[in-house]
Amino acid sequence: xxxxxxxxxKGYDASRPLNILRxxxxxxxxxxxxxxxxxVVVMPTETVYGLACNALDENAVQHVFAIKGxxxxxxxxxxxxxxxxLERVASVIPPICHELAKRFWPGPLTLVLPKRxxxxxxxxxxxxxxxxxxxxxxxxxxxxxxxxxxxxxxxANLFTQLSPTCAEDVDPRIVEQVGMVLDGGPCSVGLESTVxxxxxxxxxxxxxxxxxxAEIQAVIGQPLGIVPPPSVRKSPGLYRRHYAPRAVVRLVExxxxxxxxxxxxxxxxxxxxxxxxxxxxxxxxxxxxxxKLDDMGxxxxxxxxxxxxxxxxxxxxxxxxxxxx
Ligand code: TXA
Ligand code: MG
Numbered sequence: 001x002x003x004x005x006x007x008x009x010k011g012y013d014a015s016r017p018l019n020i021l022r023x024x025x026x027x028x029x030x031x032x033x034x035x036x037x038x039x040v041v042v043m044p045t046e047t048v049y050g051l052a053c054n055a056l057d058e059n060a061v062q063h064v065f066a067i068k069g070x071x072x073x074x075x076x077x078x079x080x081x082x083x084x085x086l087e088r089v090a091s092v093i094p095p096i097c098h099e100l101a102k103r104f105w106p107g108p109l110t111l112v113l114p115k116r117x118x119x120x121x122x123x124x125x126x127x128x129x130x131x132x133x134x135x136x137x138x139x140x141x142x143x144x145x146x147x148x149x150x151x152x153x154x155x156a157n158l159f160t161q162l163s164p165t166c167a168e169d170v171d172p173r174i175v176e177q178v179g180m181v182l183d184g185g186p187c188s189v190g191l192e193s194t195v196x197x198x199x200x201x202x203x204x205x206x207x208x209x210x211x212x213x214a215e216i217q218a219v220i221g222q223p224l225g226i227v228p229p230p231s232v233r234k235s236p237g238l239y240r241r242h243y244a245p246r247a248v249v250r251l252v253e254x255x256x257x258x259x260x261x262x263x264x265x266x267x268x269x270x271x272x273x274x275x276x277x278x279x280x281x282x283x284x285x286x287x288x289x290x291x292k293l294d295d296m297g298x299x300x301x302x303x304x305x306x307x308x309x310x311x312x313x314x315x316x317x318x319x320x321x322x323x324x325x
Pocket of ligand 1: 074153
């Protein structure tokens with residue numbers, strides 16, 4: 001499996017787990033061998049880190065569910081290295097799919113399409129559709145290519161917890177159960193991909209994310225419907241409380257003096273983290289900021305509500321889910 005001495009030879013911090021490695025060509029090769037043998041690897045993507053395995057290997061997929069503690073009714077996203085691999089997973093590819101792929105791939109847009117028989121129901125949680133995307137991080141694409149596998153990869157967090165946006169933020173309970181963590185640096189997007197369902201009559205956003213509603217509408221030339229309430233959602237992964245730190249999250253207008261949390265103001269208080277007022281920059285910093293406050297031992301985190309504008313849709317979705325009880 002992993003050459004454990006490698007970490008030491010490269011002069012790594014001894015306090016770091018030895019299976020967190022830089023994505024050198026050698027390490028990507030070693031990671032791809034782990035995948036080919038049915039193992040699990042944490043890989044960087046531009047959105048969040050993912051817990052990757054061969055999407056067509058039922059046992060490996062089951063292992064990923066077990067590591068995350070994820071209910072079996074929550075399907076995984078299949079990661080491919082280029083649009084040409086779509087045919088390996090999807091049985092019907094509508095013309096709009098190619099247009100969206102051309103505009104947004106590689107990138108944070110996941111498309112839901114009717115699945116091919118080769119994609120196991122364990123991967124799609126019993127659905128006849130499959131979610132697929134080409135990740136924007138070169139290391140993720142290199143791992144897909146080197147392994148020759150399609151990679152099923154949920155976010156590399158424990159069920160309902162915060163997704164990691166850097167290798168250091170991957171929960172040690174996950175690190176110890178995987179063959180390797182490829183450290184690709186901080187994720188540039190910082191929030192999960194937008195999940196767009198193309199399997200029904202009309203395209204529909206199932207989860208807002210790294211690509212905005214307006215950007216998608218500009219390509220499909222029509223307004224997209226609003227996500228229906230949880231009881232009727234097609235995407236079983238959309239639980240009410242999700243993306244949550246250990247601390248209780250409260251959405252507030254303004255942080256009180258001394259209240260730990262995320263603020264748009266500048267504060268001297270180390271427990272009040274200044275957040276950017278531009279939505280993409282805010283998104284890129286959100287999970288790591290919440291994690292930092294969690295690690296400081298805060299029991300309650302106040303989060304100043306961003307404006308309700310369209311560009312904040314994905315951030316507001318995550319904040320509401322983190323604050324749900
Ligand atoms: O940015 C991302 O999407 C990250 C990185 C690692 O690629 N992955 C990620 O995966 O967020 P996960 O498993 O944490 O979230 C996948 C979402 C869930 O909400 C799930 O319900 C939905 O995609 N999904 C997956 N397959 C689906 C399908 N066939 N139909 C509807 N929704 C699906
Ligand atoms: Mg997730």
